[in-house]
Amino acid sequence: MRELERDPIPDLIEPPEPIPALAIVGAGRVGGSLAAAAARAGLDSRLAGRDGALAALNEAEAALVCVPDAAIAAAAAAAASAVPPLRWVGHTSGATGLEPLEPARRRGAATFSLHPLQTVPGPDADLTGAPCAVAGSDPAAERFAAALAERLGMRPFAIADEHRAAYHAAASIASNFLVTLQESAADLLSGAGVDDARELLAPLVLRTAANWAERGGEALTGPIARGDEDTVVRHLEAIDDLAPELRAVYEALAERTRELARETEEAGR
Numbered sequence: 001m002r003e004l005e006r007d008p009i010p011d012l013i014e015p016p017e018p019i020p021a022l023a024i025v026g027a028g029r030v031g032g033s034l035a036a037a038a039a040r041a042g043l044d045s046r047l048a049g050r051d052g053a054l055a056a057l058n059e060a061e062a063a064l065v066c067v068p069d070a071a072i073a074a075a076a077a078a079a080a081s082a083v084p085p086l087r088w089v090g091h092t093s094g095a096t097g098l099e100p101l102e103p104a105r106r107r108g109a110a111t112f113s114l115h116p117l118q119t120v121p122g123p124d125a126d127l128t129g130a131p132c133a134v135a136g137s138d139p140a141a142e143r144f145a146a147a148l149a150e151r152l153g154m155r156p157f158a159i160a161d162e163h164r165a166a167y168h169a170a171a172s173i174a175s176n177f178l179v180t181l182q183e184s185a186a187d188l189l190s191g192a193g194v195d196d197a198r199e200l201l202a203p204l205v206l207r208t209a210a211n212w213a214e215r216g217g218e219a220l221t222g223p224i225a226r227g228d229e230d231t232v233v234r235h236l237e238a239i240d241d242l243a244p245e246l247r248a249v250y251e252a253l254a255e256r257t258r259e260l261a262r263e264t265e266e267a268g269r
Helices: 029-041 053-058 069-080 099-106 139-151 161-174 176-191 197-219 229-242 244-267
Strands: 022-025 045-048 062-065 088-091 110-116 131-136 155-158
Touching: 022 029, 022 053, 029 045, 029 110, 045 053, 053 069, 062 069, 062 139, 069 088, 069 099, 088 099, 088 139, 099 110, 110 139, 131 139, 131 161, 139 155, 161 176, 176 197, 176 229, 176 244, 197 244, 229 244
Parallel strands: 022 045, 022 062, 062 088, 088 110, 131 155
Antiparallel strands: 110 131
């Protein structure tokens, strides 16, 4: 947590110039949330869906493409037709590098990416204070991406193209898989005859997340951390009885937890 609260890297956030007119293409969850952030920041911006995309691109100097990964290349080709006046073309994918933006770069636009490291469940998500991964086709483009992220209320940090997949995998484990894991826990608790499983588990989940943010691996508690393998065996017997589909998940997580417990113990010596 303290690491994320550091000031952004100065050479990233120094803007090469004021943020110009911005077209946000894609009116889904990410596009809608970024458009709301741009409005709060007082930026000259326009949110457009598929039908109004070309008109918005032709009236902007910077474009932010907020579409599914498979559609980025097609959106970049459309943006290329608006270069100029477009000078900056970016996307918001976490796992994708800059290569799909090549049509715009070949026409003379600088390209960049900007990915909020935050869950975005709807088009009105508040991204204020969220870390934001940025990259650019050259140092000026990276600085532009960082400056835009900061104006939108986020905290930029650089991520190289070759590490995009690993970065996004980490984000998916931390966010998407967490939801899957907690739903699995709630299902198991419900199977044990307990009502309101999510309501009962939520304080435990939130407190554990806060402990991890402050202490990392040292926040680990429970039977594996204290070497109580007999309890682990009883867990597996209960899972086999109530939710056998979770056995492989439990065993994989238990083994990784054993490794973490060993690493934490060795680091504390």
